[in-house]
Amino acid sequence: MIPYLGTLLCLLPLGLPYPLIKGRPNDTGSNLFPVNPPSLNVTGLADACNGEGFDAVTLDDQGVMHYFRGDFVWAGFHGPAQRINETWKHLHGPIDAAFRNHNKNKPLEHQRTYIFQGSNVFCYFEGSLLAGFPRPISQEFPGVPGNLDSAVECHSGECKADSAIFFKGDTVYIYSPQEVPPVKQRQWAAVGNCTAAVRWLERYYCFNGINFTRFNPVSGEVLSARPLDTRDYFVRCPGRGHGHNVRQNATLMAIKNRCSGQSFEAFSSDDKGRMYAFRGGWYFRTDDNKDGWHPWPLSHTWRDLHGAVDAAFSWENKMYFIQGSQVVIYLSDQIYIPVLGYPKPLIDELGVTEIDAAFTCPHSSELYVIRDNELRMVDLQQSPRSPARERTISHSQVDSAMCNFNGLFIFQGPLFYHYKDVEELVSSTEPPKPGNIAERFLDCLS
Structure with a gap:
């Protein structure tokens, strides 16, 4: 509450400011x-x-x-x-x-x-x-x-x-x-x-x-x-607004515009149903868009996490981020808390050296990692951890992968491929009909 001021002047409407972006049926971003x-x-x-x-x-x-x-x-x-x-x-x-x-x-x-x-x-x-x-x-x-x-x-x-x-x-x-x-x-x-x-x-x-x-x-x-x-930030006023500079940077604008069609480096879903899409050091929360959309820097939610991520997955109330040959872990509580002693080498933590994508399915300790067209399983309950034998999949290149209660999703460029589970992925001789990531997960129209 602020003290009421009796003098009321002219109106400039409450326009749509940069943070407060509502999805629309015809939204292209x-x-x-x-x-x-x-x-x-x-x-x-x-x-x-x-x-x-x-x-x-x-x-x-x-x-x-x-x-x-x-x-x-x-x-x-x-x-x-x-x-x-x-x-x-x-x-x-x-x-x-x-x-x-x-x-x-x-x-x-x-x-x-x-x-x-x-x-x-x-x-x-x-x-x-x-x-x-x-x-x-x-x-x-x-x-x-x-x-x-x-x-x-x-x-x-x-x-x-x-x-x-x-x-x-x-x-x-x-x-x-x-x-x-x-x-x-x-x-x-x-x-x-x-x-x-x-x-x-x-x-x-x-x-x-x-x-x-x-x-x-x-x-x-x-x-x-x-x-x-x-x-x-919250109201649009003439000559103001922190989004103006973004229009001058086409690369940054493509990253922060959820409907740009630029590929995402990682998707992740946890046992609580929270779903995130990661791109260029920024992320979108994708499971609930009722109140609108906004790209956030990683460090807003995961302290000291910066830059692009290669893969992300959740297990036992923890969220794992893989960046190059390193892995960092956060405890998922009322806020995400960094686990002491990280980052650690990927080879020491998971027994692999390079990853294109990684995912766990709900309430499972089986981590699946993808490199090129090969899928390997790592049992997260084992110590030390070591990957099982390779299994070939029909995708020669994968940007990201995610498994939740709706099935398994493989992401490549602006498209995704939906499978019932891991067994359907490895048994398929060719990918299913693709869907559009922006339409399905980000409430956009192509």
Whole structure:
């Protein structure tokens, strides 16, 4: 929540900024770095670019980002500000805080958008105010105070359990009804006073006026080197935006544009269903695109990991990355934690010297490595590890491979080949009909 400013100027619409990329049925990825972004100037409303910041920022159940300030809200990536009560019925601004709840174990609460105002909370789903709301915050979230500054949800796996984080003054309230006690208080001096907060694509952002920082939702550690301006990342403003330089670098643009057709060096899926695509030192999370797309540097998620990876796979709550003749391992917890003693030589860790692709299937200790047209199995439970005999496959060149609950995928250039399992791969005399990687895994149209 920011102090309400009575003077409201003209509007520039909330355009689609570089980070906030929503997939569309006709998406080719060209909206990632638009050359001529739309610019509307509607007088009499609020200006998203005037440096005032926002009272609250949240996603709704459709994956649309909403920015609240005073009596106005900017919804999605296009169009002018609207009065809050035009889209959020029975609600008048200003508001204090908002978040989209995440709790798959409670379907009647999951994906609901909670909006806080004074001592009351409103709850919306599919554009409607739910019955029984507004109601006192103390009734819906016992132990959480009113007149909040900001709030944000935290997902299980990123926090210990599905929970909500509330900011008021110097105190942080962690609300997790599954735990005892259900409310814990913290002092996060490094984060400071968050006038708004939001979770987007596994990342947590604290806004202080027009600036924002990224933070760890468990420890309160600030992960940004310095505060950044919201107008360069979250809203499109004339003459601003950190994506402009990318258009001048065709190589980098092809890497960061998921729909460019450039090949990926690795795909990986873990037992929790998380799926990643790696290219040129960057990665996309591909298993859930509801909230949009964004390329991230490897080091954002895997500390000290930089550059291209040759292969990646998961086993027993650990993620392995192979770069050249070296392998590095990360423990998969609420964050990825580097295992001490790595990197190590590939020959010492897996008993092989070169790899084009590698994969494990769910809940299996059998690692399969591919080099040229040869497939070998390494039992990860053995010590020392040594590969089994070679088995020939019908692919002469492989960029990457991945096995999950949907089967086995071989990736080559812009195409993928789907097999039921390893035995079907080795028994096939020729590859099956290929599919398009960008269409199947990245929500693009060719």
